[in-house]
Amino acid sequence: MNYNNENLPIAVIGAGPIGLSSAVNLLDAGLTPIIFESGDCAGSNLASWGHVRMFSPWSYNMDPKAVSLLKKQGWDEPELSAFPTGSELLECYVLPLASHEKVAPHLHLNTRVVNVSRQYHDILRNEMRERAPFVVRVSNPEGDRDILVQAVIDASGTYQTPNWLGAHGIPAIGELTASQSITYGVPDILGSCNKQYAGKSVLVIGGGHSAFNALQDLVKLSDQTDGMRVLWGIRGSSVDNIVRSPKNDELQERRSLEVHIQKLLDEGKIEVFTNIAIEKINCENDKLIVKSHSSQLPPVDKIIAATGFRPNLQLLSELRTSIDPATQSPVNLGPLIDPNLHSCGSVPEHGAAELSHPETGLYVVGIKSYGRAPTFLLKTGYKQVKSVTSKLANQVIDDDPVANRSFSCDDVALNRSCSA
Ligand SMILES: Cc1cc2nc3c(=O)[nH]c(=O)nc-3n(C[C@H](O)[C@H](O)[C@H](O)COP(=O)(O)OP(=O)(O)OC[C@H]3O[C@@H](n4cnc5c(N)ncnc54)[C@H](O)[C@@H]3O)c2cc1C
Known part of the structure; x- marks a missing residue:
């Protein structure tokens, strides 16, 4: 040849x-x-x-x-x-x-x-x-x-090719069945995806800036619509390790997002669940029940997987x-x-x-x-x-x-x- x-x-x-x-x-x-x-x-x-x-x-x-x-x-x-x-x-x-x-x-x-x-x-x-x-x-x-x-x-x-919600790196049991109620990545909560989230209980999983963006937008939407609940599940034992930039951080966009999330946490607008390692997601009566090794989270309508x-x-x-x-x-x-x-x-x-x-x-x-x-x-x-x-x-x-x-x-x- x-x-x-x-x-x-x-x-x-x-x-x-x-x-x-x-x-x-x-x-x-x-x-x-x-x-x-x-x-x-x-x-x-x-x-x-x-x-x-x-x-x-x-x-x-x-x-x-x-x-x-x-x-x-x-x-x-x-x-x-x-x-x-x-x-x-x-x-x-x-x-x-x-x-x-x-x-x-x-x-x-x-x-x-x-x-x-x-x-x-x-x-x-x-x-x-x-x-x-x-x-x-x-x-x-x-x-x-x-x-x-x-x-x-x-x-x-x-x-x-987003990561799964499952803590073992593979889909949680029930994750694929629940996929219609799960969004991977960063949905446009205040724009094109508004109707999916307005008035709903929404759980955000993840500890990075994508999760911060989703949480910030969900709280904004909950200020405009009745009956919303914003829940946040993280792997670690405290949000302090996540919302952590020093006060003089030169990255103003990152810092202001973190300051804003801290403010929303202080105001009680976000319910935080720590030590979450998702093993199972059950669909019961149109709600999703997330089971972690240490706990079971409250039923939610939607999950946003900001898991990378x-x-x-x-x-x-x-x-x-x-x-x-x-x-x-x-x-x-x-x-x-x-x-x-x-x-x-x-x-x-x-x-x-x-x-x-x-x-x-x-x-x-x-x-x-x-x-x-x-x-x-x-x-x-x-x-x-x-x-x-x-x-x-x-x-x-x-x-x-x-x-x-x-x-x-x-x-x-x-x-x-x-x-x-
Ligand atoms: C929410 C978010 C915020 C970010 N913010 C920042 C930031 O502030 N600063 C920063 O530097 N970086 C940021 N990043 C990280 C990174 O810079 C971006 O993801 C950037 O888009 C990566 O560029 P890329 O060209 O490598 O990949 P992409 O932008 O993802 O482009 C890949 C392209 O390949 C195409 N494609 C995929 N598979 C195939 C295939 N099989 N055949 C043909 N085409 C295919 C896709 O359609 C896409 O157009 C951010 C990422 C995310 C998700």
Whole structure:
């Protein structure tokens, strides 16, 4: 078999902020991306949490290379110190980038990648493996197709694979049966999902900022509607360990959310249940009864699972990946981001070396690269992409921060804050 891969494009899976950044960086390096996006627009995961205000400012949320590309076509740069919502990030940055004349021709919407392999090589076969092109199996309304590419950048995110409520990491008994009354992620409680929650008893599970956002909105809704009850279940023994930022926290968005949650707790607007490890969810008389090892919670109408996300590794299961057994990130990145090891969540910069797999030419970037660790920031993702694309282009970039291995106090502070 003769292989000549150089003229093949590089697949980018996902047109979120990091996938689009990958495409821009590839184009800048003279390489050709082919971007597959399962949604009907770029950034479709962002649209799901569009109502949430981000705690990192615009200056952290955009790729410098993409910004300079956009500026060339007369784009209005947002105020860099302001904090966008997910929708603002989508409308003011992601969509203009996706429709840019240099990017748009490479973007395939409504096209889901269902598998990736290597041509004529299952996972077992060694012979000339590294020279075989990748086969990307895509599915779109016209059917399934196999597309050959020279390398793969997987930036497909984690938002579509949320964690279960079950404390063992698998669904609680009864969780699947109760799924119609459970929302995973951060529903738009004051907007499009308003009717689902008005007048209801709602239990929020989770101890991160997604839970704070849901609780804040539920209390606001309960101020406007009669008969609501807002319950909060956490794993730990006290909320003090969760609503914990120092008073002089420079991250004003995070701090003000935490101060607000503390105020709502002090006012008794949220009922807190600690030491919750969900084992069972029963449906009785149209109510959900959550059973934890230590207690049974009051019956509720709805549950919001703000329990984080996990990567879809099935997509890459025919490739030789090396995955950290705990975080499910690339194995070399795992120790740098493992929340069991880093309580403060500080994450040093990293790049192609940490993101690589035994399968040459495969990189997982963006929030998916963090696996189950909750500390990912867009700013980190843009640096990952810069390193990965320069590796693919075989370039050495003098000012590559990954090579310098330095990281700023700002990065550490922001990483500490990220538990969306
Ligand atoms: C509520 C919330 C708040 C956050 N706040 C911040 C913040 O303040 N600051 C910060 O830096 N980070 C924040 N994050 C974390 C992170 O930056 C975002 O999740 C960001 O969207 C990650 O970008 P991404 O491009 O890696 O993934 P995504 O934005 O999730 O993009 C992945 C894309 O891939 C597509 N896709 C998925 N599977 C496939 C497939 N099989 N084939 C083709 N396409 C596919 C999806 O449709 C999606 O468009 C937040 C996250 C959440 C959930």
